[in-house]
Structures are given as structure tokens and as C-alpha cells.
Amino acid sequence: MAVTPATKLDARRLRADFPVFDELVNGKPVAFLDSAASTQKPRQVLDAMREFYEHSYANVHRGVYTLAERATAGYEGAREKVRAYVNAPSSREVIFTRGATEALNLVAYAWGLDNLGPGDVVVITELEHHSNFVPWQFIAKKTGAEFAHIPIDDLGELQLDALDEIATRGNVKVVANNLVSNTLGTVNPVEKLATWAHEQGAIMVVDAAQAAPHRKIDVQALGCDFLAFSSHKLCGPSGVGALWGRRELLEEMQPFNFGGEMIRSVALDRTSWNELPYKFEAGTPAIAEAYGFGVAIDYVSEIGLDAIEAHEHELVVQAMDALAEIPGLRIFGPPAERRTGIVSFELENVHPHDVAQILDWEGVAVRAGHHCTQPLMTRLGVAATTRASFYLYSLPEEVDRLVAGLLKVRKTFA
Amino acid sequence: MAVTPATKLDARRLRADFPVFDELVNGKPVAFLDSAASTQKPRQVLDAMREFYEHSYANVHRGVYTLAERATAGYEGAREKVRAYVNAPSSREVIFTRGATEALNLVAYAWGLDNLGPGDVVVITELEHHSNFVPWQFIAKKTGAEFAHIPIDDLGELQLDALDEIATRGNVKVVANNLVSNTLGTVNPVEKLATWAHEQGAIMVVDAAQAAPHRKIDVQALGCDFLAFSSHKLCGPSGVGALWGRRELLEEMQPFNFGGEMIRSVALDRTSWNELPYKFEAGTPAIAEAYGFGVAIDYVSEIGLDAIEAHEHELVVQAMDALAEIPGLRIFGPPAERRTGIVSFELENVHPHDVAQILDWEGVAVRAGHHCTQPLMTRLGVAATTRASFYLYSLPEEVDRLVAGLLKVRKTFA
Amino acid sequence: MSELDQLYREVILDHYRNPRGHGALEPHDAHAEGQNPLCGDEVSIFVRFADDGETIDEIGFEGRGCAISQAATSMLTELVKGRKAEEVAVLPKDELLEEIGIPLTPIRLKCAILGLGVLKVALHRAKGTPLPEEWRTLENELRLADD
Amino acid sequence: MSELDQLYREVILDHYRNPRGHGALEPHDAHAEGQNPLCGDEVSIFVRFADDGETIDEIGFEGRGCAISQAATSMLTELVKGRKAEEVAVLPKDELLEEIGIPLTPIRLKCAILGLGVLKVALHRAKGTPLPEEWRTLENELRLADD
Ligand SMILES: Cc1ncc(COP(=O)(O)O)c(C=O)c1O
Numbered sequence A, B: 001m002a003v004t005p006a007t008k009l010d011a012r013r014l015r016a017d018f019p020v021f022d023e024l025v026n027g028k029p030v031a032f033l034d035s036a037a038s039t040q041k042p043r044q045v046l047d048a049m050r051e052f053y054e055h056s057y058a059n060v061h062r063g064v065y066t067l068a069e070r071a072t073a074g075y076e077g078a079r080e081k082v083r084a085y086v087n088a089p090s091s092r093e094v095i096f097t098r099g100a101t102e103a104l105n106l107v108a109y110a111w112g113l114d115n116l117g118p119g120d121v122v123v124i125t126e127l128e129h130h131s132n133f134v135p136w137q138f139i140a141k142k143t144g145a146e147f148a149h150i151p152i153d154d155l156g157e158l159q160l161d162a163l164d165e166i167a168t169r170g171n172v173k174v175v176a177n178n179l180v181s182n183t184l185g186t187v188n189p190v191e192k193l194a195t196w197a198h199e200q201g202a203i204m205v206v207d208a209a210q211a212a213p214h215r216k217i218d219v220q221a222l223g224c225d226f227l228a229f230s231s232h233k234l235c236g237p238s239g240v241g242a243l244w245g246r247r248e249l250l251e252e253m254q255p256f257n258f259g260g261e262m263i264r265s266v267a268l269d270r271t272s273w274n275e276l277p278y279k280f281e282a283g284t285p286a287i288a289e290a291y292g293f294g295v296a297i298d299y300v301s302e303i304g305l306d307a308i309e310a311h312e313h314e315l316v317v318q319a320m321d322a323l324a325e326i327p328g329l330r331i332f333g334p335p336a337e338r339r340t341g342i343v344s345f346e347l348e349n350v351h352p353h354d355v356a357q358i359l360d361w362e363g364v365a366v367r368a369g370h371h372c373t374q375p376l377m378t379r380l381g382v383a384a385t386t387r388a389s390f391y392l393y394s395l396p397e398e399v400d401r402l403v404a405g406l407l408k409v410r411k412t413f414a
Numbered sequence C, D: 001m002s003e004l005d006q007l008y009r010e011v012i013l014d015h016y017r018n019p020r021g022h023g024a025l026e027p028h029d030a031h032a033e034g035q036n037p038l039c040g041d042e043v044s045i046f047v048r049f050a051d052d053g054e055t056i057d058e059i060g061f062e063g064r065g066c067a068i069s070q071a072a073t074s075m076l077t078e079l080v081k082g083r084k085a086e087e088v089a090v091l092p093k094d095e096l097l098e099e100i101g102i103p104l105t106p107i108r109l110k111c112a113i114l115g116l117g118v119l120k121v122a123l124h125r126a127k128g129t130p131l132p133e134e135w136r137t138l139e140n141e142l143r144l145a146d147d
């Protein structure tokens, strides 16, 4: 990656923001290499949420009194931060959800149920996370649409040659893809897919859960129609995430959840919906969490996404080089140049859960499993992999500890 | 109410747990009389969540390492607390959702879409919150089922005489009701409705959003099939709530949201679901929030629901007596004996938003609006009401301040 | 907050109790209605132009709702009478808000500008010009266009 | 944690590398299979009774998965051989866990008891008795009943 960030980030200094790194696990400082699953939280976010609860908490919207006004301002301020973060045209196009998963379900249900039918094709990829796979599989089945996938090559890169054949199967109506694969770290050619999708008259749905925390996102430059991501993978609290959608599409759609705040008027015989974005935010939202999400966006933005990307790139190069030296270790996915800070691998004759267990005893936290990408596992011919993933607070010596731990695993199982 | 709590609660002492009460609003300590919309949070909950983020945070499930184990134990521990709180038979029947609204949507979609059709009747009441009204209205329309409502009398009490006629309209399949009305405070005869529902072969869905924070809930004694409530109305964080459902029903149902954690296996052609409750918890849940919800349940349980109920009853009696003295003020709903700590009223010739605005200048926070119960507003013949609502930290002098404020409003608009 | 309180009483309440320009105008040259779903406020505005077809000669309104929405609409009628339609169609909302003079939180702001939004819709409709973007958003929120 | 580490190596790894009772038994009197979807662990157990129709005379298993699941199943075969089916069908899981001897977090516990669950299903099926409630839950989680 030819990114030269204005300022290089100082991970050692940033770690001071994260209380969890004072923690000892099995007597050792924790080397947290599972940020792709969820990141740790900086003091700034935790402090701000505490402040919010202590001075500005009430239910949002409709409240006339001061605390309710403050809470609403905090909540709506976060919406504007999300808008700016992904360069969306309007904050009315930003919907708070529980996370990327709910955001993708919202699109699948609220757009899919009314716009798909027999003869239509929903296109996903072989390396989708289940959250951008199963909702479409369900809605396709429910509506009678065909469910097609773009295959990958042995390095985990999308085989766009397959598109022509897919287009012959019917009216392509949806193309859904993750911008970054959570298992392989692959950066996918979403712009190209968006162009193709629009040529087919389809919408382009982007799962940015693994992209938004790690690299600059611009929904207008991507040319997509929907984009989803989660707060908890971006230094923010759990329980909140965002969907951005193109206004014209959102306006045409029926709501997904129904209840308080999302209606304009309710009568026994007839109900009409509130304006955007409230139409899609039924019930009391994750108020303090959305506020904290906004603070996390500030935190990450201040460090700079270019700096984060460059930092993770250094770590992934270091990791891939070192792992390649371990006998019997096989790395999945593309070269470091075409991935983010994620490395999945297998160690010959050792089950990934045993790898992770022994690494944990060394204070190294990695994830073992299918990473909610079973179709990809099937394609790779494995049941599970071990995955290390980095973030802005990751250190080169944590990569060293990973490598030392793996050597120990090998010795244990020799 | 003939409740004699073992220990009377000391609201003045409890207030020390709530940092927000140190806050001045417009130069005055805040008299927060909007707990029905959302409650304030005690230090105990805020501290515990902070602790959790600092020492035990990671994504839950599947993680082999120590932090993930701790996070999972915290999250699953909260599920057990919810189970005990409503006396559910098994914690596998407890599903974490964003709140009551999402819980009710889950039932409406996942049970309703597959079990309703033309000739079937969905029964709600005239005093439902939109969250237990609009989802059923939508699903009834989508499936061709009839949407019927139980009317109320002038005091806001359900007219159960209407049930016989409703039963003649088709196969009653769903009866949905709130245990306590958020606008009137009415305690509804849910046990009776549940018996009737089961006689009809229908399921009984209980919206306990306004009940669970204020009085003991026992799903087995209620005889219902589903019960929903929110954390944020119960001293807990926003962004989380719970659905309890009868196991046999949950097991037969399709999932609602699709994605990570809720599947057993995914393939391009076929997907099977995880066991309960995970089948219904797609994606990363509100981890720290569920944990905080559990701590809030501990907090409230330790004070004792009988004591809370008795305390609120004293306040509502005081409030209703004093409000009745204000000329031109009309109180809606039943006598204090048949309601919780909620009073909705209108002041002749003054719009509720003006009432709330002027009260806010006096540091008194009340809600003005339709309280997401527009059909009830229509029945009462008003566009909006002003509502005061109490909780364990409410004080008699806050009621006095409300009354003084209202006299000032009257003077202002005289 | 007794100054605010004072203001609420004096400025707003006077207009609320004795609305200027109250009542429908028949016939009229421009008309629109709007609602603020939040408070249930409703405003219906009627305009008659002078012979030049440009100057707002007479303006009347009917409505119900909170004191802010009704008082603000009353103040608005005083503010625009005698001015050119063209000018009023682009009148910045701050001009009205200054007139109202009390600080408004975002939620009450919508009450305050309901009448102005309705008037703009009426004028743009009468002149066949498009409503500016800022107000198109409000058009949705405030249901300005509903007849 | 080098003691734990030690144990992992010594007890578990020995059984993992040299599973006792490995292999299918044909013919057999009792059989069941199970999976732990979490780790993808799979275990298939075969039992032959002695002439009394009660004593576990021979027990064999096939499987793949993490060291814990495979080693625990191997240890299980040693633990139950020669015991009565009736007794093993209600064997408390703690007896096996003591044998394993390393502390297990909830997630790894499922790996450890997979084999025991499968064995219980096999025995209860052969005897026509119902699986106890505790294991019925696991039956679902561990897909014990899948053939
Ligand atoms: C009776 C009732 N039902 C449902 C809800 C919805 O709860 P939530 O907004 O937390 O989803 C509320 C609260 O607004 C309520 O008072």
C-alpha cells in the first residue's frame, strides 16, 4: 500500500488510552490479537459515555425538557459523525442499528421482500460473512429469487470472470459483498462490483464491518447503495452500528421494525410512517451507545485512518514473514499488499482450538473457528482456522509473542 | 394495593446512587418525572459496565481465550438473571434484543409470518403502545389476518365483554397486551386474557415494558407465551432488552435476524440454525449492555419490587390528590388503586408541550405527547397529554414541585 | 429562568391569546396547510396579493396547537404583510426567530417555523417556483404539502 | 501456567496421539454419533456388551477434532470398560472431568464431554430408556442424536 500518512501513529502511546492493557492474563500482559472480532475501548469513549449517563441521559426525541434535549442532541450529533465518517450526502440517510448484522437484515427484509421474486438473482460471494450471506439466502428463498455466489480463487480473491455467467441466470437485483473479508483480510473490488451491479439494474450492498474501522470509507466514491458497519469493531461500545442507504431507496422502502418513534400516525385501520431516518428506528434506540459510537469515530478519525492502515500493514507484513518461517504453517489469503491487518492460518496436525488454547496460556488472544464464514472454509477445505488480527494499539512485540507461542504449540504437539 | 413490603425503600438514600441528581437544570435540581420513558442509572450499573469494559471485554461465544471467556460468562450470567427475574423455566428461553420493541417485532415476524393467514384474528387493545400495535397491524395485513382490538371504557380499563364478539370473527391466533399501560398506568388483566387466549388456541404476548421495572413478574403465573421488556426503563443501559418465550414455540419458529452466531452450519445451498437462544441472536449482541442489564436487575431486586411498588403507589396517590385540586385539570385513567406510578392529565386551554416547557424552566421534567399510544389518544379525544411518572428515586417534594409548576402554568396562561 | 418565563408570557402569550391575522381569506391567491406531527400543531395560511400580484396585501391563518406554533404564525403575519412574495419566499428563518426572541430547543424550533414553512409552500405554489432544498426537508417533516 | 501446560502435554496429548479403543466395532450392540458444532469435533462410539447383556465388554470410537475432544473420548473408553451399562448411563460428568484433570472453560467443556454424551445416547437407545434432561439439552447443542 502506497499510503504515506501525514503522521505515523504511536501505538505504544495510544495503548495508554486502553485500560484493558493493564490487565494480566495468566500472569502475562494480554496480547490482544482478536480485534477483527471486536476491539478494546479507549478511556475517551468510556469516559464520554459515563459523562453522558451522568449529565445528559433521558429518552430521545419528543422530550421537551432539558435532559431530553441534551440526550437528543448527543444522539443526533453521533448520527452526523457517522455521516461525515463515510462521506454520506445527508445524515437523514444514516440509520442506527444494533450492528452490521442488523443493518444487513434491514436491507434484506425491507428492500428484499418487496423487490425480489422469481426470475431475480441475488449475488453474494464465497467469502461473505454469514451476516451478509444468510439474510440474503433466506429472503431469496422466501421470495423465490435465485441465490448466486461469486467464487474465489485459491488466494481468496473474487473471480469476476464469473459475472457474465451469473448475469445470464436472470435479473440481477442485488449484489452484496464485504469490502474487507474478516477471515482473509482481502480488500475486495467493491467499486467494480458496484458498477457492474448498476449496469444490471441491481443495488450494491456493502458490508463494511471489517473495513470502516481500518481504512477511509467514502460511500459516494464506492458508488454503493447501502453500507453497514458496527461500533464495537471501531473502539466504540457494543450494541450499536449504522446503516447508510441512498435516500431514494430508503424512502421507497417499508420499515423493518415497527413501534415507537417510527410512525407518523397510528389508527386502528391505518398507519403512516415517520420521515427518514426515524422510519427505520423503531423503539428506544441504543442512545448512550450511539453517542459513544460517535466519540469512537472522533477518536479513530483523530489518529487518522491512513495512519491506522499503514500501521496495520507493517504488522501484517511482519506477521506474514515470521509465520512463513514456521514449519507446517499455512497462511490463507492474498499477499500483504492486498489485505488489511488480518492473518488466518492453520498449523499442521493441530486443531485451531488447541492452538488458541495454548496461546491463551501465553497471554496471546487469537480467534479459532470458522469466523462465521463457513462457505469460505468449505472452499479452503478446512473446518476452521486460527486468526490473528491487529488494530491501532497492536505492537510488533505482540506479533513476536504470537510467533513464539506458535513455536511452543508445535513443540507441544510434536 | 395491599402490598406490605418487608422493608420500605428510602428514596432519599437511593438517590445518592444516581449521579444525575447532582445536576442542576435551569439552576434547579432536576425533578425527573419521566421514568416511564426511560429511567436514570445508578452508579452501581455504570461502575460495573466500566469494570467490564476494562477487564472482561471481548466478543462473546466461540472465543477460546480468557477475555472472551470472561465476556461470555458476564453475558450469559445476565441471561440467567433475566430468567430468574421473570421466573422463566430456563435461560435458554431468554433472548436478548435491543428492547421491548424489537422483542415484540421478533414475535410478530418470526411467529406471525408462519402462523397467520386469512380467517385468523390478531387481537390487541385500544391502549397498546405502538410497539405492541403496529408490528401486529403490519403482520396481520401481510398475512391477510384480521386485526381486532379490545376497546376500553372511559377509565381506560379493558372491556372484556367484547371478547365474545371478537371470537366470532375467526380463529383467534394472537392476543397481545401490555401488562401496564404507559400512558394511564392501568394494570391490565393479563392472566384473564391469557386464559381466554388459550381457550381460543391463541398465543398470549405480553408487553411488560412498563411492568417489569415496577412490580414482580412471573411468566408462569401470568400464563403467557411471550413477554418483552427493556433494560433502559429498569435502571439499566439503553440498547438492550429481553424477550422470554415458551420453549416449544421458540423451537418451532424460524429465526428473525440472520447472521453470525445464530447458525449451526451454512452452505451455499442450505443453512441450519443454532440452538436456543442463539438462533434468535444474530450478530454481535449488546454485550456490555446485557451485562449492565443484569446488574440493574440485581440493583432493583435488592431494593425489592414490593417496596418499589408501594413507594410508587404512595407517590401516585399524593399526585392524584393534589392534581385533582387544580382547576381545569383532568386526570385520565383509573383510580390510584388500579394503576402504577403514572399520571396523565390535561390542563384546560394549555397545550401539553407548553405545560412541559414551562415545567422544564422550573426544573421539572415531564413528558408531553401521545406517548406512542395514538389509538388511545383518539379514544380519549385528545391529541396529547402531559404525563408524570415515578420510580424508586422519586420524592414527595418532586410531586409538590410538579403541582407548584402546574399552578404557575395556569397563571401564565390565565 | 424567570426572564425567559417573562418573555414566554409577554411576547408569546399575547400573540397566542390575540392572534393577528386570524381567520381564513376567501377568495385568496395563495394557500397551504401544514402539520407538525410532534405536537399535533396545525396551520393553514391564506394570502391575497395587491394589484401588482406581488405584494402581500392580506394574510390570514387558522390553526391549533401549542402556544409557540400559534404565536409564531401570528407574528409571521405581521412580519410579512406588505412585503413582496418573492422576498418572503426566501425569507431566512432567523428573521422570524429573532422576532420570537426566546431561545428554542430543536424540538420547539419546529413548532416555531411551521407557519413560515406553510407560507413558503403557499407562495412557491402560487408562483410555480420550486421550494428551496432546506424547506423540502421540512416539507416532509412538517407535512407542509398535505392538503 | 506451565503446570497446566505440562498437563496438557502429558495427559491429553498422550491420549490424543495414542487413542485407546480407537476404531469401529462391527457388529455392535449400541452405537451413536455426535458433533460439537463449535470446534467441528466429531465422535462416533460403538459398544459391545458381555453375555449378561449389561456389562460393557468392548468399546471403540472414531472421531476427529480438537485434542480435548479426542483425548477425552479416549480416556472415557478406559473409564467405562467393564462397567455396567446402567451405571454408565447415569455416570456423572464430573467423574470424567476429574480424569481429564485440567481446568476447562465452558467452551472447552463441551469438547470434553462430547464423547460421554454420545456414549449415553448409545446406551439409552440400546436400552430403550430416556436420556436424562441434562443431556437432552446437550443433545441439541452437541447434535448427539444425529446419525
Ligand atoms: C408499554 C410500552 N411498550 C413498549 C415500549 C417500547 O419499549 P422500547 O422503546 O424500550 O423498545 C414502551 C416504552 O416506550 C412502553 O411504555
Ligand SMILES: Cc1ncc(COP(=O)(O)O)c(C=O)c1O
Pocket: A036, A037, A098, A099, A100, A101, A102, A129, A131, A132, A178, A180, A181, A182, A207, A209, A210, A230, A232, A241, A372, B260, B282, B283, B284, B285
Ligand atoms: C465482515 C463482517 N461482516 C459482518 C459482521 C457482523 O458484525 P456484527 O457482529 O457487529 O453485527 C462481521 C463481524 O463479525 C464481519 O467481520
